[in-house]
Amino acid sequence: MxxxxxxxxxxxxxxxxxxxxxxxxxxxxxxxxxxxxxxxxxxxxxxxxxxxxxxxxxxxxxxxxxxxxxxxxxxxxxxxxxxxxxxxxxxxxxxxxxxxxxxxxxxxxxxxxxxxxxxxxxxxxxxxxxxxxxxxxxxxxxxxxxxxxxxxxxxxxxxxxxxxxxxxxxxxxxxxxxxxxxQPDILKYQEERDISKYTNGKYYYLPNQFWEHKNHLVVFKAVKILKDRGINIVVLTSGLMNDFRNNDNHVNKLRAYVNDNQLDQNIRFLGLIPYLDVLQLIKSSLAVINPSFFEGWSSTVEESKSIGKKIILSNIEVHKEQCPKFGFYFDPTNEIELAFILENLWNAEQNEPEETKEELLRLLDxxxxxxxxxxxxxxxxxx
CATH class of the missing domain: 3.40.50.2000 (Glycogen Phosphorylase B;)
Structure with missing residues (x-):
């Protein structure tokens, strides 16, 4: 041993x-x-x-x-x-x-x-x-x-x-x-957790730390593009809201962008939340978003893969290497391209991938x- x-x-x-x-x-x-x-x-x-x-x-x-x-x-x-x-x-x-x-x-x-x-x-x-x-x-x-x-x-x-x-x-x-x-615990995961304290409607979910390279801003800009066209989508964000490298100036800029553009009802900051709630929010979302400029190997992508969830992700090389089955790629500098994907999925009639619990467990194993x-x-x- x-x-x-x-x-x-x-x-x-x-x-x-x-x-x-x-x-x-x-x-x-x-x-x-x-x-x-x-x-x-x-x-x-x-x-x-x-x-x-x-x-x-x-x-x-x-x-x-x-x-x-x-x-x-x-x-x-x-x-x-x-x-x-x-x-x-x-x-x-x-x-x-x-x-x-x-x-x-x-x-x-x-x-x-x-x-x-x-x-x-x-x-x-x-x-x-x-x-x-x-x-x-x-x-x-x-x-x-x-x-x-x-x-x-x-x-x-x-x-x-x-x-x-x-x-x-x-x-x-x-x-x-x-x-x-x-390893999201799929069995627990099938037992629905109450997420009504976070939202009661449909939403996209962005569960990344608030470091500058995570590129939240491109998502916020895409949401604004849609709102200006009369399309009000909702994005929930969670994660530690500080960036040790710049004394939280980046986080303050993100908050200011949301406030200045009246996006408070479209973009919601949840902060740090329990991991099982994160999993439930992934499961119940329309799709997960990872707009990052850079990753080593994204846990957000891996969680979405294990759960069989659609994910909208930046077209960086490591995301392509992770190769999620239900992935939609976009240029992380192009909010217009992202807005197009967000609008299409928001309006689609069927948004859940056809993947059974048994198949998810088999692939995960x-x-x-x-x-x-x-x-x-x-x-x-x-x-």
Whole structure:
């Protein structure tokens, strides 16, 4: 039995990271639990809802070493910075007999524990203007360290692999593509959750974080085009409403655009909402929208694929690689093109894809096994 450790050392508000881990743990537990034991190290003060989210698929170990602002956390950080050696974390991993440390923004010094690091994307390569110099330098330093010192690097798409090869060609051989698969609990999902607090009519759904590259504005402009023509559609948005890179100036601009153009009844900001509500809103929507300029591997697209939902998405390369069966592509700079798609689907008589629950479950099981098998191969290649 290989014990694979993960450090939950990022803010839980990063829902994409939380859902990625949940999906990976579920897949490994379902198909390879006799060979691989997932061990998740979490902050000592982590909320119980996250413990419950992971406990069916992983051994949960609480520690103050990754509890921000605790004494152990400070000692760990100081040791890593001053000595390039994190004695506390290293001891923690040895104490719990970890064979591989994975997806943890951490490199074990030496060969006793193998290291796998995940780089979700190389957005900095394509949109450096979204970062300040300090952020760019930090991101570059992190990636450089992981690529040079990890036993394996995992990326989520061949598009990201192409970027890595352009930056670090000599390390391409140590990099593996791992397409993740979203696991919306279809059985729970069929039990209708009450979403009347969000809406009572038909709507499109845009469940993306409010970072500038997520490109909400093109959707808002398309909604305005339709409203000016007397067509009032509704778009619900959810996600964390801040962008750490620009002190929320981007979010303020989006709100101002909605207010200035009297779109308050057309575009509704829900903020952070429970994940099961997100799934229900996906299921009940006319279609999901992902207008992003850039993605590593979109969880929004994967959730829509697993559920069999129509999705309107930007025609970027990674979205094409994800290839949703019920996808409608548009130029992310062209609000007129998007408005045309939104109008056609809004007025269509039949908007639900013909996909049975049984067929969805069958396809999801196939994709999940492939996800799990690929991760297993990455681990066993290290030994």
């Amino acid at each position: 290989i014990r694979v450790g993960f450090l939950l050392n990022f803010p839980v508000e990063y829902k994409g990271g939380i859902n990625y881990l949940k999906n990976l743990f579920y897949a490994v537990h379902k198909f390879h639990s006799e060979e691989i034991k997932i061990v998740l190290f979490v902050p000592d003060d982590l909320e119980q809802e996250y413990i419950l989210m992971f406990c069916d698929y992983a051994e949960i170990i609480k520690t103050k070493i990754i509890q921000r602002k605790s004494l152990a956390w400070f000692v760990s950080k100081v040791g890593q910075k001053a000595l390039n050696y994190d004695l506390l974390t290293n001891s923690l991993l040895h104490r719990h007999r970890i064979n591989v440390i994975s997806h943890s923004n951490y490199v074990y010094p030496g060969n006793k524990i193998k290291t796998i690091n995940w780089i979700p994307d190389f957005q900095r390569l394509h949109y450096p203007h979204l970062w300040n110099k300090k952020q760019l330098k930090s991101e570059q330093k992190l990636h450089q360290g992981w690529v040079e010192k990890s036993d394996r690097i995992v990326v989520s798409s061949y598009d990201a692999l192409k970027d890595l090869a352009s930056l670090y060609p000599e390390y391409q051989k140590n990099t593996k593509v791992l397409h993740f698969v979203s 196939i994709n999940t096994k492939s996800f799990s098998d690929n991760y297993r191969s990455i681990i066993f290649e290290l030994f």
